[in-house]
Amino acid sequence: MKFLTTNFLKCSVGACDNSNDNFPLRYEGSKCQIVQDETVEFNPQFLLNILDRVDWNAIVTVARELGNQSLPVTKPQFTHQNGDANTASNLTEDELAVLQDLHVLLLQTSIAEGQMSCRNCNHIYHIKNGIPNLLLPPHLA
């Protein structure tokens, strides 16, 4: 499961829907096996569009849990990212470097094996062979 996917998954337990702690799930760094796929190509425009959309706090939280402490607390802003001018063509070298780092984290990093839990109900989910299993046992479904 790719790192960016953690930004879309919440706990499936219905009772947690009214909690603010059902997202993001808590990833157990010591139990997660991380892999990098360097063949995923860098596309700065795609990264800008992704950044537009993500919950940055959740990105920072999960990155820390998985051992990456380097992200800034606030979402990086790009000088040319104003309104319709959300284009990658005028980025400075520094900005491209920031996007390149985010590319490595969000798109090249995957959790191959691992474990995560809900911050609200503490239910534990597993990732095996890169596939998260979020199916609940019958008594919770």
Add this chain to the structure above:
Amino acid sequence: MLPTPYVTCDYEKVYEPSEDSFLLLDSLEDEQLFLKDRFKNKLTVVSEFGPGTGIVLTFMMQNHIPTMGNSLYFGLDISPWAVKTTLETAKKNDCDKSYLDCIQTDLGSNLRNNQVDVLVFNPPYVPAEKVPLVPADEKDIHTWLDLALEGGKNGMVVTQRVLDNLGNILSPDGVAYILFCAQNRPEEIVKDMIDNYSWKVELVKQRKAGWEVLSVYRFSRR
């Protein structure tokens, strides 16, 4: 006409692409311009509930539906065999470059609210006494396959759960493509969604397939 993905797998475990799958492919082909225009240069989050073999998601990735290099694809299936097969089908069709993750889960129950821009759903629509219980054992392949087909009363039990939750699933501009058979009584369902829940619903495609009449409807906010 757009190319169709190459699919080969064990059809004892995963539903074999049939007329319904192909109607969905043709519908999405027809909808290309509509989707491009709707999402323009923005990131689009595509989710398919119950991808089975992965033929539809792979078709979308292959043909850059809705947008070129700007989409995230998620395949959510209750069957462990389907999630694996969806990833394999994508790989066999050289879609490794696309952003695809597959998750074993029950419909959209673990998706953060209001994130899906394009939802595709070919549900278990066959009327049956009841929806099968989720098997405890991965090897219970017959039940996993039944889950892909049997939709309980009027074949609508599973689809209705998605319709009831559509407002939480879709992003503000989100659209859903959902397939029905005639026994689901889609006209009544569509009327209810329009009259009582203020959705905009349009018939995308309808086709007679053997003894079945299948249709694909597009749902969006008014």
